[in-house]
Amino acid sequence: MSEPIIQFNNIHKSFDGVDVLNGINLHIRPSEKIALIGPSGSGKTTLIRLLMTLEEPTSGTIIVNGENLWHMEKNNKYVLANEKHLQNIRGQIGMVFQHFNLFPHLTALENCMVALMQVQKKSEEKAKLLAAKMLERVGLKNHLTSYPNQLSGGQQQRVAIARALVMKPKVMLFDEVTSALDPELVDEVLQVIRGIAKTGEMAMILVTHEMDFALDIADRVVFLDGGVIAEQGTPKEVIEQSNNTRLQTFLHRFRK
Amino acid sequence: MKLTEFNFGDLFDAALAWENLPFILGGISMTLAVSFISMFIGLVFGLILALLRGSKRWFLRWPAGVYISFMRGTPMLVFLFILYFGLPIIGLELSALTAASLGFGLNSAAYIAEINRSSLNSVDQGQWESAKALNLSYWTTLRKIILPQATRIAIPPLTNVFMNLVKSTSLAAVITVPELFQKTQIVVGRTYDAMTMYILVALIYWALCMIIAFIQDRLEVRFSKYV
Numbered sequence: 405m406s407e408p409i410i411q412f413n414n415i416h417k418s419f420d421g422v423d424v425l426n427g428i429n430l431h432i433r434p435s436e437k438i439a440l441i442g443p444s445g446s447g448k449t450t451l452i453r454l455l456m457t458l459e460e461p462t463s464g465t466i467i468v469n470g471e472n473l474w475h476m477e478k479n480n481k482y483v484l485a486n487e488k489h490l491q492n493i494r495g496q497i498g499m500v501f502q503h504f505n506l507f508p509h510l511t512a513l514e515n516c517m518v519a520l521m522q523v524q525k526k527s528e529e530k531a532k533l534l535a536a537k538m539l540e541r542v543g544l545k546n547h548l549t550s551y552p553n554q555l556s557g558g559q560q561q562r563v564a565i566a567r568a569l570v571m572k573p574k575v576m577l578f579d580e581v582t583s584a585l586d587p588e589l590v591d592e593v594l595q596v597i598r599g600i601a602k603t604g605e606m607a608m609i610l611v612t613h614e615m616d617f618a619l620d621i622a623d624r625v626v627f628l629d630g631g632v633i634a635e636q637g638t639p640k641e642v643i644e645q646s647n648n649t650r651l652q653t654f655l656h657r658f659r660k
Numbered sequence: 661m662k663l664t665e666f667n668f669g670d671l672f673d674a675a676l677a678w679e680n681l682p683f684i685l686g687g688i689s690m691t692l693a694v695s696f697i698s699m700f701i702g703l704v705f706g707l708i709l710a711l712l713r714g715s716k717r718w719f720l721r722w723p724a725g726v727y728i729s730f731m732r733g734t735p736m737l738v739f740l741f742i743l744y745f746g747l748p749i750i751g752l753e754l755s756a757l758t759a760a761s762l763g764f765g766l767n768s769a770a771y772i773a774e775i776n777r778s779s780l781n782s783v784d785q786g787q788w789e790s791a792k793a794l795n796l797s798y799w800t801t802l803r804k805i806i807l808p809q810a811t812r813i814a815i816p817p818l819t820n821v822f823m824n825l826v827k828s829t830s831l832a833a834v835i836t837v838p839e840l841f842q843k844t845q846i847v848v849g850r851t852y853d854a855m856t857m858y859i860l861v862a863l864i865y866w867a868l869c870m871i872i873a874f875i876q877d878r879l880e881v882r883f884s885k886y887v
């Protein structure tokens with residue numbers, strides 16, 4: 405078995421003294437697709453935000469591709485990571501948000517180009533080419549020059565996916581990316597994610613309430629409850645063999 | 661003159677106004693120069709102040725706060741006098757134009773800082789987060805993502821500051837800057853028709869401000885195409 409790309413080691417996180425994550429241990433293989441499920445408030449968003457460096461853990465270590473995320477070695481001592489260290493690791497991770505968070509003043513194409521040019525220092529022509537190709541891949545060939553407000557929610561979320569993908573991350577994080585969408589727009593986004601999951605060698609963590617979808621594409625299902633991993637296994641194991649009653653009630657509620 | 665004998669010609673002598681208009685308009689370039697230089701200083705310094713004000717570090721935040729409080733709490737004219745009549749005493753002599761531009765600029769910076777602060781804050785926090793997720797640096801995020809959006813929000817209040825600035829430049833007449841109002845005072849001294857001349861210069865300021873308001877409208881349209 406290959407080295408894990410991501411390791412959460414005994415991660416704790418509290419906000420203003422309130423414990424949200426209580427010792428998470430989770431190792432993820434380089435091409436593994438993880439469905440992260442659990443009741444509201446169980447800490448799913450917090451867990452992936454820690455990986456994206458949007459939050460800092462209270463204690464524990466996160467290892468990305470062999471490197472400690474929040475600490476680095478300097479003169480044989482472990483010191484707090486500086487911005488450069490964080491940027492090096494951040495470049496390997498992409499995230500798609502529940503509310504898209506597209507840049508409203510930029511076109512779909514420009515949304516996908518800005519980081520290519522500013523972070524990866526690609527030329528404008530090269531960035532444009534890559535961005536257009538990626539937008540075509542998510543089915544938006546005809547909307548390159550549209551502004552976010554001219555697109556439907558489903559289209560906007562697909563731009564957001566393309567924007568993250570075009571940076572070629574090793575790990576993609578999806579935080580309930582369809583839950584802000586009108587029901588009829590959910591499928592087009594799920595289709596795109598399914599496509600990435602089936603072809604990509606990327607690792608993925610999907611926080612989702614689309615249970616059937618999650619069970620379909622995931623290699624492993626992780627059930628978070630009260631800030632700990634209460635159950636995990638292959639979709640088959642989790643559905644058929646778990647005798648965790650909270651998981652069973654949870655699945656029952658969300659499966660169609 | 662009794663009020664019953666009032667006629668419009670006594671109030672505003674159009675022929676005299678017309679005759680002196682070219683001379684007064686000669687001051688317009690100076691008025692605009694002081695306005696634009698001050699606004700430029702105000703915008704640059706106002707942005708720096710706004711960022712300092714929003715800093716997590718108290719030793720950056722605190723001086724910026726004191727500066728803004730001082731500038732908002734002192735009359736423009738007093739500050740102008742400090743620069744023009746005060747500084748020479750410690751050996752720093754500024755030309756009237758420099759003193760005026762610097763004075764108005766540094767003063768407006770305080771107001772602009774507050775406008776910038778609230779405009780920056782009104783940009784959705786999610787924009788910072790998605791920029792971070794794309795690995796954009798703080799400065800790139802500010803430049804490419806946050807400022808363009810904040811600008812749209814800041815245009816109306818910044819226009820107000822600029823209009824106030826254009827009108828306030830008349831104070832520079834006191835320190836001998838040959839701008840609109842100073843030119844007007846010269847004409848008044850010569851013609852003794854204070855009413856006509858001051859009404860005339862008021863109309864000129866008004867016209868300037870209408871042009872600024874027109875430009876504001878155009879800018880707003882341009883920046884709101886994506887909201």
Ligand SMILES: Nc1ncnc2c1ncn2[C@@H]1O[C@H](COP(=O)(O)OP(=O)(O)OP(=O)(O)O)[C@@H](O)[C@H]1O
Pocket residue numbers: 419420424442443444445446447448449450451
């Ligand atoms: N920045 C914050 N400050 C304070 N409390 C927070 C913060 N972020 C999250 N929390 C709290 O942490 C707990 C877990 O939140 P989190 O968003 O991770 O849950 P979740 O599993 O994603 O839930 P949901 O399914 O509703 O999205 C919640 O009780 C939430 O109120």
Ligand SMILES: [Mg+2]
Pocket residue numbers: 448449450579580
């Ligand atoms: Mg959540």
